[in-house]
Amino acid sequence: MKKTFFAAIAAGMLFAACNPTAPVGNLTESGLDKKNFETELNGKKTDLYVLTNPSGMEVCITNYGGRIVSVMVPDKEGKKKDVVLGFDSIHDYITISNNYGALIGRYGNRIGNGTFEIDGNKYDLPKNNFGHTLHGGNRGFDTQVFDANLVSDNVLELTYLSKDGEEGFPGNLNVKVTYILSEDNAIQIKYEAETDKPTVVNLTNHSYFNMDGDPNSTNTDWLLTIHADQYTPIDSTFMTTGEILTVESTPMDFRTPTAIGARIDDATFTQLVNGKGYDHNWVLNTGGDISKVAATLESPKTGIVLDVYTTEPGMQFYAGNFMEGTDKGKKGIVYKHRTAACLETQKYPDTPNKKDWPTTTLRPGEKYQSETIFKFSVKK
Template sequence: MKRTVLSGSFCMVMTVLPAASVQAAQATRASFGHTADGQDVEIVTLTNDRGLQARVMSYGASLQSLLVPDRNGKLADIVLGYDALQGYLDHRQYFGATVGRYANRIAHGKFTLDGKNYSLTLNDGPNSLHGGAKGLDMQVWKVTDVKQGPNASVTLEYVSPDGDQGYPGTLTVKATYTLSNDNELKIAYVATTDKPTIVNLSNHTYWNLAGEGSGTAMDQVLTIPGNAITTVDAQSIPDGHVVPVAGTPYDFRVGKPIGRDIGDGHSQQLLFGHGYDMNWVLSHKEIEARMVARVMDPHSGRVMSLWSSKPGLQFYSGNFLDGTTVGKDHHIYRQGDAFVLEPQLFPDTPNHPDFGSARLAPGETYRNTIVYRFGTDSGRNDIK
């Protein structure tokens, strides 16, 4: 059947394969290896009745692989990563990982909360990135629940102690991955704290809808309905300005190939990031979940739409994949071979009051639900 989705400037038509019957989606769990200190890392495989398969690893609560059919029904793994645990342990590249406590950057690793100054571990030059030197992506999470269909799911939990990487409060985080028979993968993040803290969680999967290891993803057609970006300095820290995308290489309001304008040397932002690595302003506060991005691969016909309620979307075009990473099936990953889309709060929000608030207090619940919907199109380069 054909599904038409209207959302703001989007009008999307994609083919969704009808289910022959309502069957239970399957979930299995197994060991994926051990860390150097002997912790067992599990991998849970979720499979729906159309063949879509997600593998979720307890190291970093990470999406390790995702098999999705193309327009001819051929399955391919569309996320970058490693075949074995050791690759993730040896090379911190955030492949598929849950990032936090604060996704993205905090300038100089410093912020003030309720009149008290805090200093975080630094791991990105003079700044703190994705939670610091040992963020949530480097922790072994506990698998607390595994369920079978009609929707298969796995829930993982990690308790980050007070002072971890410099963050105040004991933070209890849960990540639930759910796979439906409608080819929808949902990641629901929930967090609570025992004292005021800051939280911004997201997922850092590297996507290539043609299949990991297939080469460049720069011809894949991206749409982002954001009217502005938060500009950054040479350290990729927001400079406090919000600028319109109209007339710039950052305008993806009408879908275009990712690489079409990536070589525009007039853009200081592209020079700073060696490509796209910036936050799109979708709203100035959390609103009802809506489509925040759509990607279509013209070769395979795979379409992914991304839904979230968060105000920002960090888009990164795989600029620092430099040909030294050997991933799954011995594939070498090079610049532009994948992209990352992270729904989240704006980067460095704790140091920019105009950006909103990242504060979480005892008795409150932080949530970020990210939904990926997969289908195929008829092969046109874009559908508006």
């Protein structure tokens, strides 16, 4: 399998495609070379797609794993910054185990013990994380090549058929994800899916945001607000316990802007020990109302502000606790411990095994629909 896989990579390097929205030449504003994203995997071509808006914002996305590769936004001095981590080539995305910027599915986050039941039928999944299934298994959507349709300068549609039994999940699942870059510097992500058998679906985006636009900086001083009165605690294997607890008087309280590093290493709080820092799901107060801000992330240094809106009931905040300085990212910069923050909108983890939580079950004739907006602005 490995020989075939890498042979496909080598063969694919022989062709080139053209993206009419890219700047003159092959380099994007963020410095990416499109040629480095052109290959072929399992008979499908990969490429880099560039979205732009009249405000001058640029978003680069590859159809390999539906990954957001770069996001160029202005800071408080008007200087453009790339505020997501990633790699300079498709080769690195394929050969380095990672989920930078990825579209996560079929099930974002964890399914306990790698198993669940629907209508009395038991399904066993790959156990790839402390005895549980994380982010769809070993070959989740982050490793798949999506069919791409560049609708316009600011709209990209990605589609994928996840076949019945893929990574153990039932049903042929037709997935469509649309990325829209608005004039007011917002990335709108619309998820849709339909199935021919009862299955579970929980799609999200796993961008690693660096609000300083500097991969050498850590998230310690970034200000985070999460509009949530409750969160779902985890055990030492990062699995939700089934409880929903208050954030009141705990380091989990981000209802007012708080520096990420202020309490992250509090060894007296068991949840931070279990998560090796923040790696938890918050129960959002927004109730699925996408007109309300669910979370805000801000860099005092650059003034760049990210507001998150979503139709989802939960959001996983991950503070890069497992970043160990082993991944060499864009421009050859090594990504050190906690140089990013992930804000993954979602249903709660392990919902298929916790029947009182918001369901992720999708049945034939139903349509899965979810929407998340990452809106950027500047605080001067």
